Amino acid sequence: MDPDGRAYGAARWLAGRGIGEGSRVALDVPDVLPWFLGADLLGAASLVIEPAWTPAERAAVLADARPDLVVAAPAPPPAGPVEQAGDGETFFYLPTTSGSSGSPKVLVRTRDSWLRSFAALGPLPGPVLIPGPLSSSLFLFGALHARWCGRPVVTLPRWDAEAAARTEAATVHLVPAMLSALLAVLERRGGRCALRTVVCGGAHVGDELRDRFARVLPEAELIEYYGSAEHSLIAIRRGGGGLRPVPGVELDVRDGVLWVRSRLACAGQLHDGDLRAAGDWTTVGDLVEFDASGALIVRGRSGASVSSGGRLVPAEEVEAVLRTAPGVVDVLVTGTPHPRLGELVTAVVEGSPRLRELRAVARNRLSPANRPRRWLMVESLPRTPSGKPARASVAARLADGTLPVEPLR
Numbered sequence: 001m002d003p004d005g006r007a008y009g010a011a012r013w014l015a016g017r018g019i020g021e022g023s024r025v026a027l028d029v030p031d032v033l034p035w036f037l038g039a040d041l042l043g044a045a046s047l048v049i050e051p052a053w054t055p056a057e058r059a060a061v062l063a064d065a066r067p068d069l070v071v072a073a074p075a076p077p078p079a080g081p082v083e084q085a086g087d088g089e090t091f092f093y094l095p096t097t098s099g100s101s102g103s104p105k106v107l108v109r110t111r112d113s114w115l116r117s118f119a120a121l122g123p124l125p126g127p128v129l130i131p132g133p134l135s136s137s138l139f140l141f142g143a144l145h146a147r148w149c150g151r152p153v154v155t156l157p158r159w160d161a162e163a164a165a166r167t168e169a170a171t172v173h174l175v176p177a178m179l180s181a182l183l184a185v186l187e188r189r190g191g192r193c194a195l196r197t198v199v200c201g202g203a204h205v206g207d208e209l210r211d212r213f214a215r216v217l218p219e220a221e222l223i224e225y226y227g228s229a230e231h232s233l234i235a236i237r238r239g240g241g242g243l244r245p246v247p248g249v250e251l252d253v254r255d256g257v258l259w260v261r262s263r264l265a266c267a268g269q270l271h272d273g274d275l276r277a278a279g280d281w282t283t284v285g286d287l288v289e290f291d292a293s294g295a296l297i298v299r300g301r302s303g304a305s306v307s308s309g310g311r312l313v314p315a316e317e318v319e320a321v322l323r324t325a326p327g328v329v330d331v332l333v334t335g336t337p338h339p340r341l342g343e344l345v346t347a348v349v350e351g352s353p354r355l356r357e358l359r360a361v362a363r364n365r366l367s368p369a370n371r372p373r374r375w376l377m378v379e380s381l382p383r384t385p386s387g388k389p390a391r392a393s394v395a396a397r398l399a400d401g402t403l404p405v406e407p408l409r
Helices: 005-015 032-041 055-065 111-121 137-148 161-166 176-189 207-216 315-322 355-365 391-400
Strands: 024-027 045-048 069-071 091-093 106-110 128-130 153-155 171-174 197-200 221-228 232-238 250-254 257-261 268-271 274-277 286-290 296-301 305-308 311-314 328-338 342-351 374-378 405-407
Touching: 005 032, 024 032, 024 055, 032 045, 032 091, 032 137, 045 106, 055 106, 055 268, 091 111, 106 111, 111 137, 111 232, 128 137, 137 153, 137 171, 161 176, 171 176, 176 197, 176 207, 176 328, 207 221, 250 286, 296 315, 305 328, 305 342, 311 315, 315 328, 315 342, 315 355, 328 391, 342 391
Parallel strands: 024 045, 024 069, 045 091, 128 153, 128 171, 171 197, 197 221, 342 374
Antiparallel strands: 091 106, 106 268, 221 232, 250 257, 257 286, 268 274, 286 296, 305 311, 328 342, 374 405
């Protein structure tokens, strides 16, 4: 993560305002990297403010982070080198959880936790395309990993599948919904594509999407990783094998829930400015199991289950199946109130599918209890900064009637 002249300039600007080792800064800027790297040079930890946060979310995050300075200035001119302060255990990043299933939490990371994560992913070819905002830890991780590899970074201010397909990048970091959209563009236009490596995180990559990738980009490598903001990388899938734990990451399954002990994990969480250190073993509530080969199978977050008729329906497994239906761009499965069943399994679909084809896929691939009973269509699903559907926002807006949906027919 070698700094450059702009990072040195940012470091000098920050130091002139009292920022030093152990400080916290909040970055409310469009050009994140110079400020982030400049703060790290001083041994300060950075929080990257997400522009899409509501005023209440922003206030809550800042109350937990308690930054010493909020930066809202353009990056200063380049300057001469600044000696780096701190060591591997220095706090350098205050990531926030995505908010896909609730309000953002403020975590604390050491330098070594991400340097070990970079090593686990390994060197990748460049240039590296980062097709989303660096307020998302998924995209910031990709940008800093590229610098760790010594590769140039190409950024897009927001996701644009057409623009992504046109770049000369050799590597791209994205989530499955983005990969599906990118493949659709490449299928439609044909011709050459510079991509040699696609790194996909944030959600499960289904077999159909993986097969489609192999057809459209036969010369490229798909690297799928499973992780979380709290744990960084947990398991990686390369080629035809399943998800395998990252070396040095210990996994334990307790009553179907994954617990992790890892040197890649965050140091803890901030509450009202105070650090609550993480325990030795920690969990985010993901439901998992191991197959006969020892590969990890992730069933989804326990909080994403729908309680319907006395059964827990794994929303993310249902979503993975429905995404294979023709015309589906993305889908989110949630529960809506029902007087007898408690919750009705409800699919909120983005795209232009036909209901009969969706139902046919559900009949062929899902048990009766897991099939959606209510089908809704939305022009665009609310999303987190990393591009994942915002599960909590969809559920809340369905409940209060503010999500613009129509029955799918």
